[in-house]
Amino acid sequence: MNSIHDMGGMHGFGPVEVEKNEPIFHADWESRVYGLVRVWYPWARYKSWGSFRHNLEKIPPQDYLNMTYYERWFYVHEKKSLETGIVTEAELERGRASPDYVIPDLESHPDSWRGSRRLNEELPLKFCEGQTVRARNINGFAHNRLPRYVRGKIGTIFSINGVYALQDTNEKDEQPYQQLENVYTVKFSSKELWGTDGNGKDFVYIDAWESYLDFD
Amino acid sequence: MSRNDGNVTANKRTDSSVNKSNPKNDEHSHVPSEIALRVKALETVLTEKKLIDPAALDEVVDRYKNKVGPQNGAKVVAKAWVDSDYKQRLLEDGSSAIAELGLLGQQGEHMIVVENTDEIHNLVVCTLCSCYPWPTLGLPPTWYKSSAYRSRAVSEPREVLREFGVYLPDSVEVHVWDSTAEMRYLVLPRQPVGTEHLDEEELSKLVTRDAMIGVALL
Numbered sequence: 266m267n268s269i270h271d272m273g274g275m276h277g278f279g280p281v282e283v284e285k286n287e288p289i290f291h292a293d294w295e296s297r298v299y300g301l302v303r304v305w306y307p308w309a310r311y312k313s314w315g316s317f318r319h320n321l322e323k324i325p326p327q328d329y330l331n332m333t334y335y336e337r338w339f340y341v342h343e344k345k346s347l348e349t350g351i352v353t354e355a356e357l358e359r360g361r362a363s364p365d366y367v368i369p370d371l372e373s374h375p376d377s378w379r380g381s382r383r384l385n386e387e388l389p390l391k392f393c394e395g396q397t398v399r400a401r402n403i404n405g406f407a408h409n410r411l412p413r414y415v416r417g418k419i420g421t422i423f424s425i426n427g428v429y430a431l432q433d434t435n436e437k438d439e440q441p442y443q444q445l446e447n448v449y450t451v452k453f454s455s456k457e458l459w460g461t462d463g464n465g466k467d468f469v470y471i472d473a474w475e476s477y478l479d480f481d
Numbered sequence: 482m483s484r485n486d487g488n489v490t491a492n493k494r495t496d497s498s499v500n501k502s503n504p505k506n507d508e509h510s511h512v513p514s515e516i517a518l519r520v521k522a523l524e525t526v527l528t529e530k531k532l533i534d535p536a537a538l539d540e541v542v543d544r545y546k547n548k549v550g551p552q553n554g555a556k557v558v559a560k561a562w563v564d565s566d567y568k569q570r571l572l573e574d575g576s577s578a579i580a581e582l583g584l585l586g587q588q589g590e591h592m593i594v595v596e597n598t599d600e601i602h603n604l605v606v607c608t609l610c611s612c613y614p615w616p617t618l619g620l621p622p623t624w625y626k627s628s629a630y631r632s633r634a635v636s637e638p639r640e641v642l643r644e645f646g647v648y649l650p651d652s653v654e655v656h657v658w659d660s661t662a663e664m665r666y667l668v669l670p671r672q673p674v675g676t677e678h679l680d681e682e683e684l685s686k687l688v689t690r691d692a693m694i695g696v697a698l699l
Contacts, residue, residue, distance in 0.1 A: 302543040334623070351527075357522045467654070
């Protein structure tokens, strides 16, 4: 989807500000949110949760920019927990589970075990190393991992990285974990991406599922 | 491509790297912030419903607070500096070579190591979210997750590097790796001149997180 998360090439955010001796977490609640995401990860467990990254991307742009990283992580978990009935507003207000709570029977993800790991599979390769390719011009509301700044641009296949489940979501906001694809690293010249504002000595590499690429 | 095309004061208010709820104050305050209370409420309710195990949560927090960090990546780098066979394996198949040291894990299963040379300087970013090799570098610093870094690393990497104090000759190529799929990147920095006599452990102490992201030279 075309939202604020896709930041590559944007202007106006100013210099990169570095905090000296930054702690791992700035507050205890940040560490609890990180731990919660790691030990629960409902995004892979329940079909109706969609994709974690897509839900982060669906945060309205003005809110996205005003939230910190862990605020965003918490926001989408709290929101989905409420929407799916795993917790209720009243329970969160009291900070206790209702004595007669019922956990909704959410459909699980039969293929989520594939997750985001490299799969021990081989698929015929559409492209070979060194081949010229054009990144497709994808503009749906669904989730994909092709950044805006490469769309329609010409690059070359730098390397072939094995088979992964596609991380996109479909029109029902589900991840088609059963859709397996080759993943490539594609090299773009800075001049191709940024025109005369690019630098002839700079190159940008992205990783792309096969369906993001076309023959040029 | 000037980076001075925005109002910096306004940016400071809206940029995600600056926390509006100011967690640094939360840390020293006895009154929990609203978000701290909400997080506590969700954790408690999920625990009471037996959907999460707080001990497992404690364990993962402890691991990432106290055990996993850039010292892991530094071991990989130091070994590559002293052992040319290892270095070759590392550059050919980062995952297997890092697995030899027992340092693979979530958000770092498929590792690609890119080598800085006299001709090429590498820089790692994730423009779409903040993908980062957790098992070798720990959790990312706020600047890596900031809008400024994510937006500019791909379009004006040399300006970004200069802000970090890295001034590259025009003849050096800059290769930026945008982690848009599940591969995670680690930069193999150049070994500092005059350190050839040091052993692996001593060398690993010279390796910094920022050098392994590509925003620092050693």
